[in-house]
Amino acid sequence: MVTIIAGIILSGGKGERIGGKKPFRVFNGKYLINYPSDVLKSLKIPYVTVFAKNSIDLEMERKYLIKYKCLISFDLIEGKGPLMGILCGMRALNAKWFIVLPCDCPYVTKEALEKLIANIEIAEKNNNLCIIPKHENGYIEPLFALYKRDSLHILNKIIMEDKNLSIRYFISHLNPLYIKAEELDESKRIFKNINTIEELKNVE
Numbered sequence: 001m002v003t004i005i006a007g008i009i010l011s012g013g014k015g016e017r018i019g020g021k022k023p024f025r026v027f028n029g030k031y032l033i034n035y036p037s038d039v040l041k042s043l044k045i046p047y048v049t050v051f052a053k054n055s056i057d058l059e060m061e062r063k064y065l066i067k068y069k070c071l072i073s074f075d076l077i078e079g080k081g082p083l084m085g086i087l088c089g090m091r092a093l094n095a096k097w098f099i100v101l102p103c104d105c106p107y108v109t110k111e112a113l114e115k116l117i118a119n120i121e122i123a124e125k126n127n128n129l130c131i132i133p134k135h136e137n138g139y140i141e142p143l144f145a146l147y148k149r150d151s152l153h154i155l156n157k158i159i160m161e162d163k164n165l166s167i168r169y170f171i172s173h174l175n176p177l178y179i180k181a182e183e184l185d186e187s188k189r190i191f192k193n194i195n196t197i198e199e200l201k202n203v204e
C-alpha cells in the first residue's frame, strides 16, 4: 500500500552556528528534534529522519530511534545540503506526498500541518509538485512544505548534475502552489527556527 503522506525531518546539517549537534540541543526541556517528531507522531504520519552521512551523534540517534521507532536514514553524500536530505527521505519511504520539516522548528503544531495538508487537493488538480508557504514580504518556507513524489526524478537529476543545489532552483521546476504563511499560523511563530545558543534560551 502506498501511504498518501509521509514526513521527512531534515537533521543532517552541520549546525555550525549552534556549535554542532543541533537536533539534540535542548529547547524548553526537549531536544529540538523531538518537536517535529512528536507532531508527526500525533498525526499518525509515518516519517523518516535524515541525519548526516558521517554523523558523530550515533549514540543520540540510537536513543532517538528507540524512542520514536521511526525510520532513520543518512545522507548518501556529505555536505550537499537539504536537497540531499529530501532525496534520501523520499527514497526511504513510499508516499505520494512528503511533508518536509527542519529539525529546528520547536513551534510546529499539528493544526498548522493539517492546514498545509488540506492544500493537497488543489495541488493535485493544478499539477503542482510542491506546496510552499509564502510570507507577505515574499519570503518562502521551502523547508516547511510539501513535495510530491513525482518530483523525485527532477531532484535526482539536479543532484546528479551537482551544479545548483539550492532549494529555490529545485522548486523552480515544480510549478509550486504558494499558500499564505499566515493561513497556517496567524502569528507565524511555527516558522521560527533555532540557529544559535542564544536562541535556545529565548523560549517564547
Ligand SMILES: Nc1nc2c(ncn2[C@@H]2O[C@H](COP(=O)(O)OP(=O)(O)OP(=O)(O)O)[C@@H](O)[C@H]2O)c(=O)[nH]1
Pocket: 010, 011, 012, 013, 014, 015, 016, 017, 018, 022, 050, 051, 052, 075, 078, 079, 080, 081, 082, 084, 085, 086, 101, 102, 103, 104, 143, 193, 195
Ligand atoms: N539531511 C540533511 N539535512 C540538512 C543538510 N543541511 C541542512 N540540513 C537541515 O536543514 C535544516 C535547515 O538548515 P540550517 O538551519 O541551516 O541548519 P544547519 O545547516 O544544521 O546549521 P548551520 O550550519 O548553522 O547553517 C536543518 O534542519 C538542517 O539539519 C544536509 O546536508 N543534509
Ligand SMILES: [Mg+2]
Pocket: 013, 014, 015
Ligand atoms: Mg545551514
